[in-house]
Structures are given as C-alpha cells and as structure tokens.
Amino acid sequence: MKIRYILKIFLSAAVTALCAGCGKDSFDMPDYYTRTASTELGQRIVDGSGDYITHVKDDTSTKVADGVTMVEMGILDPDGHAVRFFLYTVALGPASVISASPSGEAEAEKLSLMAGDVENQGRYTVLGGVSAGEDAATSGSFFAILNDGSAVCLSADEYAGYEDKIISGAGGYAHLVENGYILPQTDDATQARSAAGVSDDGNEVYLLVVDGGDFYYSNGIGCDDLALLMRGCGASDAIALSSGAEVTAIWRNIRSETLFEPLNRPSDKGLEAEISGGLIIVQ
Numbered sequence: 243m244k245i246r247y248i249l250k251i252f253l254s255a256a257v258t259a260l261c262a263g264c265g266k267d268s269f270d271m272p273d274y275y276t277r278t279a280s281t282e283l284g285q286r287i288v289d290g291s292g293d294y295i296t297h298v299k300d301d302t303s304t305k306v307a308d309g310v311t312m313v314e315m316g317i318l319d320p321d322g323h324a325v326r327f328f329l330y331t332v333a334l335g336p337a338s339v340i341s342a343s344p345s346g347e348a349e350a351e352k353l354s355l356m357a358g359d360v361e362n363q364g365r366y367t368v369l370g371g372v373s374a375g376e377d378a379a380t381s382g383s384f385f386a387i388l389n390d391g392s393a394v395c396l397s398a399d400e401y402a403g404y405e406d407k408i409i410s411g412a413g414g415y416a417h418l419v420e421n422g423y424i425l426p427q428t429d430d431a432t433q434a435r436s437a438a439g440v441s442d443d444g445n446e447v448y449l450l451v452v453d454g455g456d457f458y459y460s461n462g463i464g465c466d467d468l469a470l471l472m473r474g475c476g477a478s479d480a481i482a483l484s485s486g487a488e489v490t491a492i493w494r495n496i497r498s499e500t501l502f503e504p505l506n507r508p509s510d511k512g513l514e515a516e517i518s519g520g521l522i523i524v525q
C-alpha cells in the first residue's frame with residue numbers, strides 16, 4: 243500500500259510539471275543572455291536590428307584593407323537558435339564592389355575561382371566577396387555601382403531608370419529595406435542567405451552572409467529577420483541575393499593554394515557550391 247501511495251504522488255507531480263509547460267510558445271530567457279557585443283560595429287548591429295538578436299555569443303571585427311572591415315558574429319535569435327553571420331562593410335572610394343561571373347561558357351562556377359579570374363586579369367586586388375543572384379536586368383531586385391561611384395539597392399521596376407548609369411551590378415530575389423523601412427516578405431523559410439545593402443548616402447556597401455542548415459552551428463534566417471539584420475548593419479536600402487547551398491562568402495588567404503577560400507561554412511556539408519554570379523570586393 244505504501245509503495246502504491248508513493249507512486250501515485252510521483253505520477254501526480256510529474257503530470258503537474260508537464261502541464262505547467264503546456265501552451266508556451268516562447269522560452270524564458272536565461273539570466274546569462276547578453277546583448278552586449280565586444281566590438282563597436284557588432285554593438286551597432288545588435289542595437290539596430292530590433293529584437294532579432296537575443297544573445298551575443300561572440301563577435302570579432304577585422305580590418306581587411308583601407309575602407310574594408312569584416313565582422314563575424316555568433317548570436318541566438320528570438321527562438322533561442324544559433325545563427326552565425328559574416329558582414330563585409332565597404333567604404334566606396336578606398337575600395338569598390340564589382341560583379342563576377344563564371345569564366346568562358348560555364349553557367350556556374352565556384353566564387354573562389356571567379357575571384358581568382360578577376361585577380362588574374364591584373365586590374366584589381368581582390369579582398370573578398372559573397373554569392374549573388376543572376377543578371378540584374380532579369381531579377382526581382384538589384385544591386386549596382388553607378389558611374390558616379392555610389393551604390394544602390396532597388397526593385398526591378400526601377401532598373402530601366404538606372405540602366406545607363408550602371409557600371410557593375412548583380413540581381414537578387416527580394417527587396418528587403420527601402421529608405422530605412424522594412425518591406426513585407428513572403429519567403430520566411432529559415433535557411434542560409436546572402437544580402438547586399440547600401441548606406442543612406444550610397445557611399446558604403448554592406449555584404450552579408452548568414453549560414454544555415456546546422457542546428458548547433460547556424461540555423462539560417464528568414465527574409466523578415468534578414469531585413470532587420472541588414473538595417474542593423476547600417477543599410478538604408480537592401481536586397482536578398484542568394485539562398486540555400488549556394489550561399490558563400492570568400493576571403494583572401496595568401497597561404498591558400500587557390501588564394502581565395504570560403505569564409506563561411508556553406509550549408510551543403512561545408513562544400514563550396516558552383517553558382518551563377520557573385521559580388522567581389524576589390525581595390
């Protein structure tokens with residue numbers, strides 16, 4: 243009888259504990275969570291992206307060259323999921339951004355090889371780059387460097403008005419931010435994504451890659467949150483460039499046999515994918 247009575251109490255307590263968690267659609271934020279970054283640019287991203295970043299795990303800022311900085315951040319999103327992203331900030335003048343495409347008749351090529359082709363032409367020193375969409379003229383949105391040296395991120399219906407001013411550019415699949423305002427999105431699947439943004443005066447460019455596909459490392463991001471993150475980076479206007487396994491960021495590694503290699507961890511088991519185009523940071 244005594245054993246049966248104790249068992250009854252135990253089961254009652256277990257059911258009570260289980261039901262106490264029923265119906266919760268969010269988690270209780272632990273006391274050790276912090277929204278304090280260790281770098282100035284990292285903190286600007288935290289403060290500018292609304293409530294998207296709930297915890298900063300780590301952040302580093304590296305000066306790549308005059309006018310070019312790379313920030314890596316590991317954070318937790320509002321669901322408590324790990325997210326890792328890489329941001330290039332490019333001050334136009336000391337550096338610039340050009341489009342890159344596969345060599346020869348190839349329809350797709352690794353971004354690291356495209357960067358090598360640009361370097362081998364002898365006109366530029368390549369500093370880094372990110373994966374992008376297809377030709378700006380045929381995409382839903384586009385990024386472009388204009389003949390006055392400034393940059394724009396605009397929707398496809400504005401392309402015709404800028405076509406004769408564009409020096410170089412790339413297409414994207416979604417317009418995220420316009421004049422500082424977040425635009426409504428229809429694609430909110432959580433996955434790896436790349437994006438481009440420009441400052442209010444068009445003199446600074448932000449190239450972002452968010453990794454995805456790995457629960458413990460980085461889960462990815464939806465377009466609504468990507469817009470928040472781009473605005474936090476400083477973008478007054480921003481577009482989404484590529485998504486899924488194609489998403490790649492590269493950096494210049496003089497110790498590498500190919501000179502350029504992935505900076506991020508592509509979601510296809512870390513393997514760099516062949517893509518249709520990219521944006522390359524050059525001096």
